[in-house]
Amino acid sequence: MIFKYLFYLLIFPGFLFVSVFGMIVGWVDRKVSARVQFRVGPPFFQNFYDIFKLWGKEVILVKNSPYFIFVIAPIIAFASVLITSTLVGTAFFFNLGIGGDLIFIIYLMIIYSVALILGASSTGNIYSSIGAGREMKLLLSDELAFILVILVPIIHAGYKIDLIQILDYQQVNGMIIGSASGIIAFIVGIICLQAKMAMVPFDIPEAETEIIEGTLIEYSGPLLAFWKLSHFMMYVFMPLLLVILFWGGISFASIGSIIAGVLKYLLIVVIMILIKNTNPRVRIDTAIIFFWKYASPLALIAVILAILGA
Amino acid sequence: MSLYNKIIKKSIWVFHASASPCNNCDIEILDLITPGYDIERFGIKLVGSVRHADVLLVTGIVSHKVAPRIKQLYEQAPKPVFVVGIGTCTIGGATFKQSYNRAGAPLDKIIPVNAFIPGCPPKPEAMIDGIVKLLGTLK
Numbered sequence: 001m002i003f004k005y006l007f008y009l010l011i012f013p014g015f016l017f018v019s020v021f022g023m024i025v026g027w028v029d030r031k032v033s034a035r036v037q038f039r040v041g042p043p044f045f046q047n048f049y050d051i052f053k054l055w056g057k058e059v060i061l062v063k064n065s066p067y068f069i070f071v072i073a074p075i076i077a078f079a080s081v082l083i084t085s086t087l088v089g090t091a092f093f094f095n096l097g098i099g100g101d102l103i104f105i106i107y108l109m110i111i112y113s114v115a116l117i118l119g120a121s122s123t124g125n126i127y128s129s130i131g132a133g134r135e136m137k138l139l140l141s142d143e144l145a146f147i148l149v150i151l152v153p154i155i156h157a158g159y160k161i162d163l164i165q166i167l168d169y170q171q172v173n174g175m176i177i178g179s180a181s182g183i184i185a186f187i188v189g190i191i192c193l194q195a196k197m198a199m200v201p202f203d204i205p206e207a208e209t210e211i212i213e214g215t216l217i218e219y220s221g222p223l224l225a226f227w228k229l230s231h232f233m234m235y236v237f238m239p240l241l242l243v244i245l246f247w248g249g250i251s252f253a254s255i256g257s258i259i260a261g262v263l264k265y266l267l268i269v270v271i272m273i274l275i276k277n278t279n280p281r282v283r284i285d286t287a288i289i290f291f292w293k294y295a296s297p298l299a300l301i302a303v304i305l306a307i308l309g310a
Numbered sequence: 311m312s313l314y315n316k317i318i319k320k321s322i323w324v325f326h327a328s329a330s331p332c333n334n335c336d337i338e339i340l341d342l343i344t345p346g347y348d349i350e351r352f353g354i355k356l357v358g359s360v361r362h363a364d365v366l367l368v369t370g371i372v373s374h375k376v377a378p379r380i381k382q383l384y385e386q387a388p389k390p391v392f393v394v395g396i397g398t399c400t401i402g403g404a405t406f407k408q409s410y411n412r413a414g415a416p417l418d419k420i421i422p423v424n425a426f427i428p429g430c431p432p433k434p435e436a437m438i439d440g441i442v443k444l445l446g447t448l449k
Protein backbone atom coordinates (compact mmCIF):
# COMPACT_ATOMS: atom_id res chain seq x y z
CA MET A 1 0.00 0.00 0.00
CA ILE A 2 2.60 2.50 1.11
CA PHE A 3 4.85 1.38 -1.73
CA LYS A 4 2.05 2.01 -4.17
CA TYR A 5 1.73 5.59 -2.99
CA LEU A 6 5.49 6.04 -3.06
CA PHE A 7 5.47 4.75 -6.62
CA TYR A 8 2.78 7.27 -7.54
CA LEU A 9 4.68 10.07 -5.85
CA LEU A 10 8.19 9.34 -7.03
CA ILE A 11 7.94 7.54 -10.34
CA PHE A 12 4.68 7.63 -12.25
CA PRO A 13 2.89 10.05 -12.47
CA GLY A 14 4.94 11.81 -9.82
CA PHE A 15 8.46 13.13 -9.75
CA LEU A 16 10.24 11.17 -12.47
CA PHE A 17 7.54 11.31 -15.12
CA VAL A 18 6.41 14.87 -14.51
CA SER A 19 9.89 16.37 -14.32
CA VAL A 20 11.19 14.58 -17.43
CA PHE A 21 8.03 15.29 -19.38
CA GLY A 22 7.93 18.86 -18.09
CA MET A 23 11.46 19.51 -19.30
CA ILE A 24 10.51 18.16 -22.72
CA VAL A 25 7.46 20.44 -22.85
CA GLY A 26 9.71 23.28 -21.68
CA TRP A 27 11.93 22.51 -24.65
CA VAL A 28 8.89 22.58 -26.96
CA ASP A 29 8.10 26.00 -25.54
CA ARG A 30 11.61 27.31 -26.17
CA LYS A 31 11.80 25.75 -29.63
CA VAL A 32 8.41 27.05 -30.77
CA SER A 33 9.26 30.51 -29.43
CA ALA A 34 12.54 30.38 -31.34
CA ARG A 35 10.82 29.33 -34.55
CA VAL A 36 8.28 32.13 -34.16
CA GLN A 37 11.23 34.56 -33.94
CA PHE A 38 12.99 32.94 -36.94
CA ARG A 39 15.72 31.44 -34.78
CA VAL A 40 16.94 27.86 -34.61
CA GLY A 41 16.35 27.27 -30.92
CA PRO A 42 18.03 25.08 -28.32
CA PRO A 43 18.84 21.36 -28.72
CA PHE A 44 16.44 18.74 -27.37
CA PHE A 45 18.26 18.02 -24.12
CA GLN A 46 18.90 21.68 -23.28
CA ASN A 47 16.69 21.82 -20.20
CA PHE A 48 18.23 18.62 -18.85
CA TYR A 49 21.72 20.12 -19.25
CA ASP A 50 20.61 23.32 -17.54
CA ILE A 51 19.16 21.57 -14.51
CA PHE A 52 22.11 19.18 -14.23
CA LYS A 53 24.57 22.06 -14.41
CA LEU A 54 22.75 24.00 -11.71
CA TRP A 55 23.20 21.06 -9.33
CA GLY A 56 26.96 21.48 -9.49
CA LYS A 57 27.06 25.20 -8.86
CA GLU A 58 27.72 26.95 -5.60
CA VAL A 59 24.84 28.05 -3.38
CA ILE A 60 25.28 31.59 -2.15
CA LEU A 61 23.36 32.67 0.92
CA VAL A 62 22.73 36.33 1.47
CA LYS A 63 24.45 37.85 4.47
CA ASN A 64 22.12 39.24 7.17
CA SER A 65 19.07 37.47 5.79
CA PRO A 66 16.95 34.69 7.29
CA TYR A 67 18.74 31.76 5.61
CA PHE A 68 16.19 29.30 6.77
CA ILE A 69 13.32 30.80 4.79
CA PHE A 70 15.59 31.39 1.82
CA VAL A 71 16.56 27.72 1.70
CA ILE A 72 13.25 26.15 2.66
CA ALA A 73 11.07 28.21 0.26
CA PRO A 74 12.10 26.45 -2.98
CA ILE A 75 11.77 23.07 -1.28
CA ILE A 76 8.25 23.85 -0.04
CA ALA A 77 7.29 25.11 -3.48
CA PHE A 78 8.73 22.01 -5.10
CA ALA A 79 6.92 19.73 -2.66
CA SER A 80 3.57 21.42 -3.24
CA VAL A 81 4.00 21.23 -7.01
CA LEU A 82 5.02 17.58 -6.73
CA ILE A 83 1.94 16.67 -4.67
CA THR A 84 -0.36 18.57 -7.01
CA SER A 85 1.07 16.86 -10.06
CA THR A 86 0.74 13.45 -8.39
CA LEU A 87 -2.92 14.12 -7.54
CA VAL A 88 -3.74 15.41 -11.00
CA GLY A 89 -1.68 12.69 -12.68
CA THR A 90 -3.29 9.76 -10.85
CA ALA A 91 -6.72 11.16 -11.65
CA PHE A 92 -5.76 11.63 -15.28
CA PHE A 93 -3.95 8.35 -15.97
CA PHE A 94 -5.49 5.87 -13.52
CA ASN A 95 -8.85 7.53 -12.86
CA LEU A 96 -7.96 7.14 -9.22
CA GLY A 97 -8.35 9.53 -6.32
CA ILE A 98 -5.63 9.22 -3.70
CA GLY A 99 -7.08 11.63 -1.19
CA GLY A 100 -7.23 15.31 -1.96
CA ASP A 101 -9.87 17.21 -3.86
CA LEU A 102 -10.09 20.48 -5.74
CA ILE A 103 -9.98 22.64 -2.63
CA PHE A 104 -6.74 20.91 -1.63
CA ILE A 105 -5.32 21.55 -5.10
CA ILE A 106 -6.25 25.23 -4.96
CA TYR A 107 -4.48 25.49 -1.62
CA LEU A 108 -1.35 23.76 -2.91
CA MET A 109 -1.19 26.11 -5.87
CA ILE A 110 -1.40 29.09 -3.53
CA ILE A 111 1.36 27.59 -1.38
CA TYR A 112 3.67 27.70 -4.38
CA SER A 113 3.07 31.43 -4.79
CA VAL A 114 3.37 32.07 -1.06
CA ALA A 115 6.70 30.22 -0.96
CA LEU A 116 7.90 32.28 -3.90
CA ILE A 117 6.91 35.49 -2.12
CA LEU A 118 8.59 34.41 1.14
CA GLY A 119 11.78 33.26 -0.56
CA ALA A 120 12.03 36.39 -2.66
CA SER A 121 11.37 38.82 0.16
CA SER A 122 13.75 37.07 2.57
CA THR A 123 16.79 38.19 0.57
CA GLY A 124 16.36 41.92 1.02
CA ASN A 125 17.34 42.52 -2.58
CA ILE A 126 15.40 45.46 -3.96
CA TYR A 127 14.55 43.81 -7.27
CA SER A 128 13.49 40.67 -5.58
CA SER A 129 11.20 42.61 -3.24
CA ILE A 130 9.62 44.28 -6.26
CA GLY A 131 9.17 40.83 -7.75
CA ALA A 132 7.61 39.52 -4.54
CA GLY A 133 5.20 42.45 -4.42
CA ARG A 134 4.19 41.88 -8.01
CA GLU A 135 3.75 38.16 -7.44
CA MET A 136 1.42 38.94 -4.54
CA LYS A 137 -0.64 41.35 -6.64
CA LEU A 138 -0.79 38.86 -9.48
CA LEU A 139 -1.93 36.16 -7.06
CA LEU A 140 -4.66 38.46 -5.73
CA SER A 141 -5.84 39.27 -9.22
CA ASP A 142 -5.91 35.81 -10.81
CA GLU A 143 -7.05 33.80 -7.80
CA LEU A 144 -10.67 34.97 -7.84
CA ALA A 145 -11.07 34.26 -11.54
CA PHE A 146 -9.40 30.86 -11.15
CA ILE A 147 -11.65 29.79 -8.28
CA LEU A 148 -14.74 30.91 -10.20
CA VAL A 149 -13.53 28.89 -13.19
CA ILE A 150 -13.11 25.80 -11.03
CA LEU A 151 -16.61 26.31 -9.62
CA VAL A 152 -18.19 25.70 -13.03
CA PRO A 153 -17.37 21.97 -13.32
CA ILE A 154 -18.13 21.58 -9.62
CA ILE A 155 -21.64 22.93 -10.15
CA HIS A 156 -22.14 20.86 -13.30
CA ALA A 157 -21.15 17.70 -11.49
CA GLY A 158 -23.75 18.33 -8.81
CA TYR A 159 -21.58 20.14 -6.25
CA LYS A 160 -18.88 17.45 -6.11
CA ILE A 161 -15.37 18.67 -5.39
CA ASP A 162 -13.59 15.48 -6.30
CA LEU A 163 -11.69 15.16 -9.58
CA ILE A 164 -12.88 11.59 -10.01
CA GLN A 165 -16.52 12.47 -9.56
CA ILE A 166 -16.18 15.27 -12.09
CA LEU A 167 -14.60 12.81 -14.54
CA ASP A 168 -17.39 10.29 -13.88
CA TYR A 169 -20.00 12.94 -14.48
CA GLN A 170 -18.43 13.81 -17.82
CA GLN A 171 -18.35 10.16 -18.83
CA VAL A 172 -22.10 9.94 -18.44
CA ASN A 173 -23.26 13.41 -19.47
CA GLY A 174 -20.70 14.54 -22.02
CA MET A 175 -17.88 17.00 -21.64
CA ILE A 176 -18.43 20.19 -19.69
CA ILE A 177 -16.72 22.21 -22.44
CA GLY A 178 -19.74 21.39 -24.61
CA SER A 179 -21.98 23.65 -22.55
CA ALA A 180 -22.11 27.44 -22.83
CA SER A 181 -20.81 27.98 -19.32
CA GLY A 182 -18.08 25.40 -19.87
CA ILE A 183 -16.59 27.08 -22.92
CA ILE A 184 -16.53 30.52 -21.25
CA ALA A 185 -14.90 29.11 -18.12
CA PHE A 186 -12.39 27.17 -20.20
CA ILE A 187 -11.21 30.28 -22.02
CA VAL A 188 -10.88 32.24 -18.80
CA GLY A 189 -9.12 29.22 -17.29
CA ILE A 190 -6.40 29.25 -19.96
CA ILE A 191 -5.72 32.91 -19.26
CA CYS A 192 -5.56 32.19 -15.51
CA LEU A 193 -3.04 29.40 -16.13
CA GLN A 194 -0.96 31.85 -18.10
CA ALA A 195 -0.87 34.10 -15.05
CA LYS A 196 -0.33 31.24 -12.59
CA MET A 197 2.68 30.02 -14.56
CA ALA A 198 4.01 33.58 -14.90
CA MET A 199 4.25 33.28 -18.66
CA VAL A 200 4.21 36.31 -20.94
CA PRO A 201 2.01 38.47 -20.95
CA PHE A 202 1.81 37.89 -17.19
CA ASP A 203 5.49 37.31 -16.43
CA ILE A 204 5.40 40.51 -14.42
CA PRO A 205 7.09 39.07 -11.27
CA GLU A 206 10.03 37.68 -13.26
CA ALA A 207 10.29 40.31 -16.00
CA GLU A 208 13.79 39.50 -17.17
CA THR A 209 14.49 42.68 -19.03
CA GLU A 210 12.97 44.93 -16.44
CA ILE A 211 13.64 43.68 -12.92
CA ILE A 212 16.17 41.00 -13.95
CA GLU A 213 14.27 37.84 -12.96
CA GLY A 214 12.86 39.58 -9.88
CA THR A 215 11.87 36.85 -7.51
CA LEU A 216 14.71 34.49 -8.46
CA ILE A 217 17.49 37.04 -8.59
CA GLU A 218 19.40 35.87 -5.50
CA TYR A 219 18.96 32.14 -6.03
CA SER A 220 21.86 30.14 -7.36
CA GLY A 221 22.87 26.53 -7.79
CA PRO A 222 20.61 23.69 -6.57
CA LEU A 223 18.08 26.07 -5.03
CA LEU A 224 17.57 27.69 -8.41
CA ALA A 225 17.30 24.21 -9.91
CA PHE A 226 14.36 23.53 -7.57
CA TRP A 227 12.56 26.65 -8.77
CA LYS A 228 13.23 25.87 -12.42
CA LEU A 229 12.13 22.26 -11.99
CA SER A 230 8.89 23.28 -10.26
CA HIS A 231 8.23 25.61 -13.13
CA PHE A 232 8.79 22.84 -15.67
CA MET A 233 6.46 20.55 -13.72
CA MET A 234 3.74 23.18 -13.96
CA TYR A 235 3.84 22.79 -17.73
CA VAL A 236 2.49 19.29 -17.17
CA PHE A 237 -0.12 19.44 -14.46
CA MET A 238 -1.73 22.81 -15.16
CA PRO A 239 -2.99 21.92 -18.68
CA LEU A 240 -3.85 18.40 -17.45
CA LEU A 241 -6.03 19.91 -14.74
CA LEU A 242 -7.97 21.86 -17.35
CA VAL A 243 -8.35 18.72 -19.48
CA ILE A 244 -9.75 16.85 -16.48
CA LEU A 245 -12.09 19.63 -15.41
CA PHE A 246 -13.53 20.56 -18.79
CA TRP A 247 -12.54 18.04 -21.39
CA GLY A 248 -13.29 14.69 -19.84
CA GLY A 249 -9.72 13.49 -19.28
CA ILE A 250 -8.36 10.57 -21.27
CA SER A 251 -9.66 7.07 -21.84
CA PHE A 252 -7.41 4.11 -22.54
CA ALA A 253 -10.09 2.15 -24.33
CA SER A 254 -8.61 2.41 -27.81
CA ILE A 255 -5.61 3.92 -29.60
CA GLY A 256 -7.83 6.66 -31.00
CA SER A 257 -9.04 7.79 -27.60
CA ILE A 258 -5.48 7.86 -26.23
CA ILE A 259 -4.36 10.04 -29.13
CA ALA A 260 -7.38 12.27 -28.59
CA GLY A 261 -6.40 12.69 -24.92
CA VAL A 262 -2.83 13.61 -25.81
CA LEU A 263 -4.03 16.03 -28.47
CA LYS A 264 -6.26 17.83 -25.97
CA TYR A 265 -3.25 18.38 -23.73
CA LEU A 266 -1.04 19.50 -26.61
CA LEU A 267 -3.67 21.88 -27.90
CA ILE A 268 -3.80 23.71 -24.56
CA VAL A 269 0.01 23.88 -24.39
CA VAL A 270 0.26 25.24 -27.94
CA ILE A 271 -2.42 27.85 -27.25
CA MET A 272 -0.48 28.96 -24.17
CA ILE A 273 2.80 29.17 -26.10
CA LEU A 274 1.16 31.15 -28.89
CA ILE A 275 -0.41 33.59 -26.41
CA LYS A 276 3.05 33.93 -24.89
CA ASN A 277 4.69 34.74 -28.19
CA THR A 278 2.15 37.15 -29.59
CA ASN A 279 1.68 39.42 -26.60
CA PRO A 280 3.92 41.96 -24.89
CA ARG A 281 4.25 41.99 -21.13
CA VAL A 282 1.51 43.99 -19.43
CA ARG A 283 1.99 46.30 -16.48
CA ILE A 284 0.86 45.05 -13.08
CA ASP A 285 -2.02 47.53 -12.88
CA THR A 286 -3.19 46.49 -16.35
CA ALA A 287 -3.13 42.89 -15.22
CA ILE A 288 -5.20 43.63 -12.11
CA ILE A 289 -7.71 45.63 -14.14
CA PHE A 290 -7.87 42.87 -16.74
CA PHE A 291 -8.60 40.17 -14.20
CA TRP A 292 -10.98 42.09 -11.95
CA LYS A 293 -12.87 43.98 -14.62
CA TYR A 294 -13.07 41.45 -17.44
CA ALA A 295 -11.92 37.94 -16.55
CA SER A 296 -13.64 37.56 -13.16
CA PRO A 297 -17.05 38.91 -14.27
CA LEU A 298 -16.85 36.64 -17.31
CA ALA A 299 -16.15 33.69 -15.03
CA LEU A 300 -19.01 34.84 -12.78
CA ILE A 301 -21.35 34.80 -15.79
CA ALA A 302 -20.20 31.26 -16.48
CA VAL A 303 -20.96 30.28 -12.88
CA ILE A 304 -24.45 31.79 -13.10
CA LEU A 305 -25.06 30.01 -16.40
CA ALA A 306 -23.91 26.78 -14.79
CA ILE A 307 -26.31 27.24 -11.90
CA LEU A 308 -29.12 27.85 -14.42
CA GLY A 309 -28.06 24.62 -16.10
CA ALA A 310 -26.67 25.93 -19.38
CA MET B 311 36.95 14.51 -18.91
CA SER B 312 34.44 14.52 -16.13
CA LEU B 313 30.74 14.28 -16.81
CA TYR B 314 30.09 17.63 -15.19
CA ASN B 315 32.48 19.50 -17.46
CA LYS B 316 30.95 17.79 -20.42
CA ILE B 317 27.51 19.05 -19.45
CA ILE B 318 28.45 22.56 -18.38
CA LYS B 319 29.85 23.08 -21.89
CA LYS B 320 26.38 22.61 -23.28
CA SER B 321 24.64 24.97 -20.91
CA ILE B 322 26.46 28.27 -20.58
CA TRP B 323 24.59 31.18 -19.06
CA VAL B 324 26.42 34.40 -19.67
CA PHE B 325 26.23 37.59 -17.67
CA HIS B 326 27.16 40.78 -19.37
CA ALA B 327 29.18 43.14 -17.20
CA SER B 328 29.91 46.45 -18.79
CA ALA B 329 32.95 48.12 -17.23
CA SER B 330 33.16 51.54 -18.86
CA PRO B 331 33.27 50.58 -22.54
CA CYS B 332 32.30 52.82 -25.45
CA ASN B 333 29.12 50.69 -25.69
CA ASN B 334 30.01 49.30 -29.07
CA CYS B 335 31.11 45.94 -27.67
CA ASP B 336 27.86 45.71 -25.68
CA ILE B 337 25.84 46.16 -28.83
CA GLU B 338 27.87 43.44 -30.53
CA ILE B 339 27.16 41.12 -27.59
CA LEU B 340 23.46 41.77 -27.99
CA ASP B 341 23.85 40.81 -31.65
CA LEU B 342 24.67 37.32 -30.46
CA ILE B 343 21.09 36.65 -29.38
CA THR B 344 19.46 38.00 -32.53
CA PRO B 345 18.11 35.59 -35.17
CA GLY B 346 21.22 36.08 -37.30
CA TYR B 347 23.55 34.38 -34.81
CA ASP B 348 21.17 32.81 -32.28
CA ILE B 349 23.56 31.45 -29.66
CA GLU B 350 20.66 29.70 -27.94
CA ARG B 351 21.30 26.82 -30.35
CA PHE B 352 24.55 26.17 -28.42
CA GLY B 353 22.68 26.41 -25.12
CA ILE B 354 24.13 29.85 -24.40
CA LYS B 355 21.69 32.14 -22.69
CA LEU B 356 22.00 35.73 -21.54
CA VAL B 357 20.90 36.00 -17.90
CA GLY B 358 20.11 39.10 -15.92
CA SER B 359 21.40 38.12 -12.51
CA VAL B 360 25.06 37.39 -11.75
CA ARG B 361 23.93 34.61 -9.39
CA HIS B 362 22.85 32.55 -12.38
CA ALA B 363 25.98 33.16 -14.43
CA ASP B 364 28.58 30.67 -15.67
CA VAL B 365 30.54 33.15 -17.75
CA LEU B 366 31.09 36.84 -17.13
CA LEU B 367 31.53 38.84 -20.31
CA VAL B 368 33.45 41.97 -19.34
CA THR B 369 33.75 44.84 -21.79
CA GLY B 370 35.62 48.12 -21.59
CA ILE B 371 38.63 49.65 -19.83
CA VAL B 372 37.98 49.25 -16.15
CA SER B 373 37.83 52.73 -14.72
CA HIS B 374 38.70 53.52 -11.11
CA LYS B 375 35.07 53.79 -10.19
CA VAL B 376 34.10 50.45 -11.74
CA ALA B 377 37.09 48.39 -10.58
CA PRO B 378 35.79 47.60 -7.06
CA ARG B 379 32.38 46.80 -8.51
CA ILE B 380 33.80 44.36 -11.04
CA LYS B 381 35.68 42.65 -8.23
CA GLN B 382 32.44 42.49 -6.24
CA LEU B 383 30.58 41.04 -9.21
CA TYR B 384 33.21 38.35 -9.60
CA GLU B 385 32.91 37.47 -5.93
CA GLN B 386 29.12 37.36 -6.15
CA ALA B 387 29.07 34.88 -9.00
CA PRO B 388 28.63 31.24 -7.94
CA LYS B 389 31.71 29.17 -8.72
CA PRO B 390 32.72 27.62 -11.10
CA VAL B 391 32.63 30.79 -13.14
CA PHE B 392 34.70 31.89 -16.14
CA VAL B 393 35.61 35.40 -17.17
CA VAL B 394 35.96 36.50 -20.78
CA GLY B 395 37.31 39.92 -21.66
CA ILE B 396 35.59 41.24 -24.78
CA GLY B 397 37.24 43.84 -26.96
CA THR B 398 40.68 45.39 -27.16
CA CYS B 399 39.72 47.73 -24.31
CA THR B 400 40.10 44.97 -21.77
CA ILE B 401 43.59 44.17 -23.09
CA GLY B 402 45.29 47.34 -24.28
CA GLY B 403 42.78 50.09 -23.80
CA ALA B 404 42.00 50.68 -27.49
CA THR B 405 40.80 54.26 -27.96
CA PHE B 406 41.13 54.99 -24.26
CA LYS B 407 44.74 53.82 -24.00
CA GLN B 408 45.94 57.21 -22.71
CA SER B 409 43.06 57.74 -20.31
CA TYR B 410 43.89 58.92 -16.77
CA ASN B 411 40.96 56.89 -15.49
CA ARG B 412 42.20 53.40 -16.25
CA ALA B 413 42.40 51.26 -13.13
CA GLY B 414 43.57 47.94 -14.43
CA ALA B 415 45.54 47.41 -17.57
CA PRO B 416 44.80 44.75 -18.68
CA LEU B 417 41.67 43.35 -17.02
CA ASP B 418 43.45 40.39 -15.43
CA LYS B 419 45.21 42.76 -13.03
CA ILE B 420 41.82 43.02 -11.33
CA ILE B 421 40.06 39.66 -11.65
CA PRO B 422 41.28 36.33 -13.05
CA VAL B 423 40.48 36.12 -16.75
CA ASN B 424 40.14 32.88 -18.71
CA ALA B 425 40.08 34.28 -22.22
CA PHE B 426 40.45 37.53 -24.09
CA ILE B 427 38.69 38.21 -27.38
CA PRO B 428 40.44 41.13 -29.12
CA GLY B 429 38.80 43.37 -31.67
CA CYS B 430 37.34 46.85 -31.60
CA PRO B 431 34.65 45.60 -31.43
CA PRO B 432 35.11 41.85 -32.09
CA LYS B 433 32.72 40.37 -34.61
CA PRO B 434 29.99 38.13 -33.19
CA GLU B 435 31.61 35.19 -35.00
CA ALA B 436 34.86 35.94 -33.19
CA MET B 437 33.05 35.96 -29.83
CA ILE B 438 31.35 32.65 -30.51
CA ASP B 439 34.72 31.25 -31.57
CA GLY B 440 36.37 32.60 -28.43
CA ILE B 441 33.79 31.11 -26.10
CA VAL B 442 33.93 27.77 -27.91
CA LYS B 443 37.74 27.76 -27.60
CA LEU B 444 37.49 28.56 -23.89
CA LEU B 445 35.11 25.64 -23.41
CA GLY B 446 37.54 23.45 -25.37
CA THR B 447 40.11 23.94 -22.62
CA LEU B 448 37.76 22.44 -20.03
CA LYS B 449 38.96 19.03 -18.98
Ligand code: SF4
Pocket residue numbers: 331332333334335369370371396397398399400403404405406429430431432
Ligand atom coordinates in the same frame (compact mmCIF):
# COMPACT_ATOMS: atom_id res chain seq x y z
S1 SF4 C 1 37.11 47.57 -27.59
FE1 SF4 C 1 36.59 49.22 -28.97
S2 SF4 C 1 34.42 48.89 -29.40
FE2 SF4 C 1 34.89 47.72 -27.59
S3 SF4 C 1 34.41 49.03 -25.88
FE3 SF4 C 1 36.58 49.33 -26.34
S4 SF4 C 1 36.67 51.07 -27.72
FE4 SF4 C 1 34.51 50.31 -27.69
